[in-house]
Amino acid sequence: xxxxxxxxxxxxxxxxxxxxxxxxxxxxxxxxxxxxxxxxxxxxxxxxxxxxxxxxxxxxxxxxxxxxxxxxxxxxxxxxxxxxxxxxxxxxxxxxxxxxxxxxxxxxxxxxxxxxxxxxxxxxxxxxxxxxxxxxxxxxxxxxxxxxxxxxxxxxxxxxxxxxxxxxxxxxxxxxxxxxxxxxxxxxxxxxxxxxxxxxxxxxxxxxxxxxxxxxxxxxxxxxxxxxxxxxxxxxxxxxxxxxxxxxxxxxxxxxxxxxxxxxxxxxxxxxxxxxxxxxxxxxxxxxxxxxxxxxxxxxxxxxxxxxxxxxxxxxxxxxxxxxxxxxxxxxxxxxxxxxxxxxxxxxxxxxxxxxxxxxxxxxxxxxxxxxxxxxxxxxxxxxxxxxxxxxxxxxxxxxxxxxxxxxxxxxxxxxxxxxxxxxxxxxxxxxxxxxxxxxxxxxxxxxxxxxxxxxxxxxxxxxxxxxxxxxxxxxxxxxxxxxxxxxxxxxxxxxxxxxxxxxxxxxxxxxxxxxxxxxxxxxxxxxxxxxxxxxxxxxxxxxxxxxxxxxxxxxxxxxxxxxxxxxxxxxxxxxxxxxxxxxxxxxxxxxxxxxxxxxxxxxxxxxxxxxxxxxxxxxxxxxxxxxxxxxxxxxxxxxxxxxxxxxxxxxxxxxxxxxxxxxxxxxxxxxxxxxxxxxxxxxxxxxxxxxxxxxxxxxxxxxxxxxxxxxxxxxxxxxxxxxxxxxxxxxxxxxxxxxxxxxxxxxxxxxxxxxxxxxxxxxxxxxxxx
Numbered sequence: 209x210x211x212x213x214x215x216x217x218x219x220x221x222x223x224x225x226x227x228x229x230x231x232x233x234x235x236x237x238x239x240x241x242x243x244x245x246x247x248x249x250x251x252x253x254x255x256x257x258x259x260x261x262x263x264x265x266x267x268x269x270x271x272x273x274x275x276x277x278x279x280x281x282x283x284x285x286x287x288x289x290x291x292x293x294x295x296x297x298x299x300x301x302x303x304x305x306x307x308x309x310x311x312x313x314x315x316x317x318x319x320x321x322x323x324x325x326x327x328x329x330x331x332x333x334x335x336x337x338x339x340x341x342x343x344x345x346x347x348x349x350x351x352x353x354x355x356x357x358x359x360x361x362x363x364x365x366x367x368x369x370x371x372x373x374x375x376x377x378x379x380x381x382x383x384x385x386x387x388x389x390x391x392x393x394x395x396x397x398x399x400x401x402x403x404x405x406x407x408x409x410x411x412x413x414x415x416x417x418x419x420x421x422x423x424x425x426x427x428x429x430x431x432x433x434x435x436x437x438x439x440x441x442x443x444x445x446x447x448x449x450x451x452x453x454x455x456x457x458x459x460x461x462x463x464x465x466x467x468x469x470x471x472x473x474x475x476x477x478x479x480x481x482x483x484x485x486x487x488x489x490x491x492x493x494x495x496x497x498x499x500x501x502x503x504x505x506x507x508x509x510x511x512x513x514x515x516x517x518x519x520x521x522x523x524x525x526x527x528x529x530x531x532x533x534x535x536x537x538x539x540x541x542x543x544x545x546x547x548x549x550x551x552x553x554x555x556x557x558x559x560x561x562x563x564x565x566x567x568x569x570x571x572x573x574x575x576x577x578x579x580x581x582x583x584x585x586x587x588x589x590x591x592x593x594x595x596x597x598x599x600x601x602x603x604x605x606x607x608x609x610x611x612x613x614x615x616x617x618x619x620x621x622x623x624x625x626x627x628x629x630x631x632x633x634x635x636x637x638x639x640x641x642x643x644x645x646x647x648x649x650x651x652x653x654x655x656x657x658x659x660x661x662x663x664x665x666x667x668x669x670x671x672x673x674x675x676x677x678x679x680x681x682x683x684x685x686x687x688x689x690x691x692x693x694x695x696x697x698x699x700x701x702x703x704x705x706x707x708x709x710x711x712x713x714x715x716x717x718x719x720x721x722x723x724x725x726x727x728x729x730x731x732x733x734x735x736x737x738x739x740x741x742x743x744x745x746x747x748x749x750x751x752x753x754x755x756x757x758x759x760x761x762x763x764x765x766x767x768x769x770x771x772x773x774x775x776x777x778x779x780x781x782x783x784x785x786x787x788x789x790x791x792x793x794x795x796x797x798x799x800x801x802x803x804x805x806x807x808x809x810x811x812x813x814x815x816x817x818x819x820x821x822x823x824x825x826x827x828x829x830x831x832x833x834x835x836x837x838x839x840x841x842x843x844x845x846x847x848x849x850x851x852x853x854x855x856x857x858x859x860x861x862x863x864x865x866x867x868x869x870x871x872x873x874x875x876x877x878x879x880x881x882x883x884x885x886x887x888x889x890x891x892x893x894x895x896x897x898x899x900x901x902x903x904x905x906x907x908x909x910x911x912x913x914x915x916x917x918x919x920x921x922x923x924x925x926x927x928x929x930x931x932x933x934x935x936x937x938x939x940x941x942x943x944x945x946x947x948x949x950x951x952x953x954x955x956x957x958x959x960x961x962x963x964x965x966x967x968x969x970x971x972x973x974x975x976x977x978x979x
Contacts, residue, residue: 296344296347299343299344300344302340303337303340303341306333306336306337307390307394309333310333310337310398310401311397330398330401331906333398334398334399337394337395338391338395341388341390341391341394345387345388348380348387351380352380352383355373355377356381358373358376358377359374359376359377409447409448409451409519410443410444410445410448410518411428411443411448412428412432412442412444412521413428413441413442414439414440415440415441415442415648416593416595418442418648419636419637419638420577420595420636420669421636421671421673422577422595423595429441432523432524434524434526434591435491435524435525435526435592436525436526436528436529436545436582436584436591436592437491437493437527437528437529438490438491438492439490439491439492439523440488440489440491440645441488441489441490441491441523442648443486443487443488443489443520445484445485445487446483446484446486448518449461449483449484449503454508455507455508456503456506456508456514457505457508457820457821458503458504458505459481459504459505459506459820459821460479460480460481460503460504460505461479461480461483461501461502461504461518462477462501463477463478463487463499463500463501463518464476464477464499465477465478465489465497465499466497466498466499466500467493467495467497468491469489469490469492470487471487471488471489471644471654473644473657476489484924485653486649488645488648490645491525493525494526495525496522496523496524496525497522497523497525499520500517500520501517501518501520502515502516502518503515503518506820526545527545527547527584529542529544529582529592530543530544536572536573537570537571537572537573538570538571538573538594539569540553540570540582541567541568542567542568542582542584543568545567546567548584548585549584550565551565551566551583552565552582552584553566553569553582553583554581554582554590555571555578556579562583571596573596573597577596577675578595580593580594581593582594604627604628604630604668604670604676604678605626605627606624606625606626607624607625607626607678608624608664608666608678608679609622609624610622610662610680611623612684612685617659617684617685617686617687618655618657618658618659618684619653619654619656620653620654620656620662621651621652622639622652622653622654622664622680623652624650629670632671632672632909633908633973633974633976634669634671634974635670635671635908636648636668636669637650637667638666638667639652639654639664639666640664641662641663641664641665642663643663650900650902659684660683660684661682663681664679664680664682665677665678665679666678666679666680671908671976685794685796686744688742688747688796688797689744690741690742690743690798690800691743695711696711696712696715696722697715697722697800699740699741700736700737700740701734701736702724702733702734702735702736702802703733703734703736704731704733704734705732705734710724710733711724720801721780721800721802721803722800722801722803723805724802724804724805727773727805729774729775729806732770733771735769735771735783736767736768737749737752737768737783738767740752744787744789744796746789746790747796748787748789749786750786750787750795751765751785752765752767752783752784752785752786753765753784754766754781754782755781755782755783756781758779758780758782758891759871760782762782773804773806777887777889778803778806778889780801780802780891781801781803782799782802783802784797785797785798785799785800810880811836811838811842811878811886812836812837812838813832813876814836815835815874815876815888815890816830816831816832816834817830817831817874817892819894822894822895823869823895823896824866824868824870824894824895824897825865825866825868826865826866827863827864827866828849828864828865829861829863830847830862830863830864830874830876832845833860835860835878837880837884839880840880840884841880841881842878842879842880842881843880844857845857845859845860845876845877846858846877846878846879847862847874847876848875848877849864849872850872851866851872866894868894868964868966869894869896869897870893870894871891871894872891872893873890873891874890874891874892875888876888876889876890899924899925899963899967899969900923900924900925901920901923901959901969901970901971902922902923903957903973904918904919904922905917905918906918909975909976910976910977911977911979912949912950912951912952912977912978913948913949913950915946915948916946916948916949916975917944918932918944918945919943919944920943920959923961925963925969926963926964927943927961927962927964928962928963929961929962930942930943930959931960931961932945932947932957932958932959933957933958934947934955934957935955935956935958936949936950936951936955951977952977952978953976954974955974955976955977956972956973956974957972957973957974958970958971958972959971
């Protein structure tokens, strides 16, 4: 058969040189043909023109175009293609390298080797990933659009070309959207990863450096041998707890710092439930300290109790300097260090020449902070750095607020209100309670060991180099204690219509309530709180409130009330007393709870309840399998977990997840084979997890026309929505907005967030913008 006859059925415009060796060879052949066309510089225009005219690009017309093109133009075009291909491949390989770093945070030390601060790695990775994937996205978008238009505009009679274009458009479309998905996932992964300490471990800071704006970047410690005291160290458990949290749900921790003075006490034992709070300890003895500690909680897989050791460095204090401070000067006595070597004192103004070689050295505080270096080794290193503050210059006005925890009266919360910063912004906090440094965070939580008078001092550093000292002195309030009756925990009286006491010997320590079972329905009950007193001197009863629905809403007031019991169900009543000390003008609250459990039930109900946490979200485990009917058999177990979803029929043993804090009533109902029902109720209270908002900025002070990045990294709690007010009339709802100020001045940036439990919190931060 002749060549002409072979091409008889080839549609006009088809490339007859394409063999029938399969789709792959067709695609390769088509690509090869297209690569030889000069008009391909504008592919989209060429495809549209080709689709409209129906010209065959395999026909002599393109060959004629090639003949007209100079050899120089072809070489330049080939060179540009080669450079573009190399750049694209380079971008893809570099993007793959960045993805490897993101998924393997331990390899982030690659950036540290180039002198990049560990705290800046996440920001750098976000910028690099966005730049690389942005370029790749742009290129893939162009290629996808080209083939998409080719597929749409190519006429149906050119089946092979249309098929090839469709395949390429689908391929590049999938590739483009997959790449965008990977981009978004990588950014999310970067935001959720701790690159400063990816493999866990307790991070230790020299606290004196940490609270100094000048030395904060170098405050982290790595060497713990031959140190000079007194040394105030800050132990940050957060990243280590996050790492351990992948294996277990941490419920508490306990640490022994081996003789150090921690959290403002002489004790070296520290325990708690919030591993995100830092621990500050003072090491003021010449010895080797070997801290030990454990996390306690539940294994994430088996849900069984588990403990994991907390790894600490051994801290060797070679010697201690005695420090005595007055309002205007500080004296350092290094006499105990003479055996370690020659003593040399250096200051910034003195340069490389020691200002003194005596063991005792005094320095006067001036208008600026000063640096004092103690050297006792043969080298030129600074064995102990002392930061001498400048004389106090009050540049911040604020009020310290203290709040006593309702459940634990020894626990206090401290924060600032009505802050006004005259110069710059606040850059450092140091809370000192009864002479001991407790925290360097914006807020402070402290549990006292006993009731006493409290002296609180807060040292604030601002960006202008000033230090402000605030004070709050108060006496801790002792919790009220009831005056007890002969057979009751208080002098409250509860009687029936005949005057018979219902309270005698009914107090349950386990329930922390009166548990009254001598009840016959219906029944009228009289409550009388007239004689209720407390042991605390000077307090008199001022008001009595009654809650008869168990919902913490007090419906009635007065010393005497009456209530009718008309249903065979458990009744839970609350009574709240207000006592006032008129001389000190102080009022305090104290409450009691009364439970009425009518007897003669046909089914003996047994409900055991446990929960994995006292904070929401939490899983509650209920077990009613020990319930026994007097006759017959149990056919149904039902639970209503108090969230408005109604009763759930199922097994006697169940687990239920609560996502929000609050007080919930769990109703357990049992149905006998004859239809008889009995129920029991239990209340649980899930506390709101501590919430704290932290506002971070990419710069400490801004410049007009330069963008500033804002975020809330380090904020405690799960946030759903953000509302930023930048103080210049502009707002944003983004989690990490960027804003540019157009005029110089001092702006108050306020953020309001909505947490997953629907609670709102707000905070603000001032930022200074200069030209």
